[in-house]
Amino acid sequence: MKFKAGKKMRTLNWKKLARNTAYNNQLSLWKECSQLEEHIVVDDKDKNDIIELFCRPEIIKAKKEEKPKEPSVVSLLDGKASLNVNIFLKQFRTSNKEVVAIIIEGNVEKISLEQLKAFEKLLPDKGTIDTLKSYNGDRKVLGTAEDFLLELIAVEKYTMRVQGMLLRLEFLEKKQELRPTLVTLHEAID
Secondary structure, rough: OOOOOOOOOOOOOOOOOOOHHHHOOOOOHHHHHHHHHHOOOOOHHHHHHHHHEEEEOOOOOOOOOOOOOOOOOOOOOOHHHHHHHHHHHHOOOHHHHHHHHHHHHHOOOOOOOHHHHHHHHHHHOHHHHHHHOOOOOHHHHHHHHHHHHHHHHOOOHHHHHHHHHHHHHHHEEEEEEHHHHHHHHHHHHH
């Protein structure tokens, strides 16, 4: 009694026996069934009933309403550069505009020498500037690093401002180091 079902059938968890084990045993149900198999006639109605008993229930998938996809973040920088700029920005715990304002004002009280040295290495090169300036899309979908760099390159002579802040902080640090030497030298002259 073999037939193929057009539907997916349920999985039965059972241990398959070797054919010899099932048919050679004198008290086996399977031996009796194999002998009667030629005499059993299954009509289409019975066949359909058997299929319905053992088939998997059909799952009707409801059509989901398509929601407009939210624009994903647009990344213009390579992953490493973007990550480094984002790490730099996280140190300030302020908005991008406030960090740019620190650069515009040259406020060395809100940024450390180490932060400025790290930032100087992150300044965009000519290729990155061209890539950023050529972006014509919505600025809201830009990544944090890209948005910050776009604001930064809009500042006139931002590189010189950063280098000037760096020199000022280095001078203040050197001044503190040299103060005892200068005091000693001044006392020696008097």
